[in-house]
Amino acid sequence: MKTKRIITTARVLPDGQPFKAPGRFGWALRNLVNAGKKGCTPIDHPGPRWSAYVHKLRKEYGLVIETIDEKHGGDYPGSHARYRLHTEIEIIDDGSDRVGA
Template sequence: MISDSKYRIRARVLPDGEPMTIYGREAWCLERLMAAGSRGCTPIEQPAPRWSAYVHDLRHKFGLVIETIHEPHAGPFAGSHARYVLRSEVEIVPEPVEGLV
C-alpha cells in the first residue's frame, strides 16, 4: 500500500486519456519533463539517481511517449548521456475531493 504522504500527481494524456496517479520519483520526473518542453531533460541538468528507470516506468506503466536522444559530452570522463523529451501531450489534473461525486 502506498502512503497518502508519498509525493504524487494526477495526470492524463490529451485529448481524452483517463486520469492516472503517478507516485514518487516518477511523478517528479514527469514534472521535470513537462517543464522542460521540447528541450528535454538530462541527468546532468536535473540530477537524480535513476533517470533511466523513471523514464522506463513512465513509458511502460503509464504509456507515455518519451524520446531518448544520445548526446556526446567531453571532459575527463568523455562519453555520452541521454536527453529525454516528453512527446505525449500531458496535463496535470486536480486530485478528486473526498465526499464529492
C-alpha cells in the same frame, strides 16, 4: 517525522483519464512536461535513476518518450541521455500541497 510520498496526478490530452505517478516517477514526469521540446538530462535534472523512471512511464503509463544519446566533454567525457516527452500531458495535481504533510 515521516513525510508522505508525493503523488502527481496527470492525464493524456485531449481526453485521457487521470492517472497517478508516485514519488520519483511523478517528479520525472513533471520535469519532462516542464522541459518541453528541450527535454531533460540527468545532468540538468539530477536524479538517481532517470532510465528507470522513463522505463516505467513508457511501460506502465504508455507515454511516448524519446531517448537521445548526447556526447559530452569535460574531465569525464562520455555520453548521457536526453529524454523528450512526445505525449501531450496535463498535470492536474503536482502533489505540492502534501510535501511534509
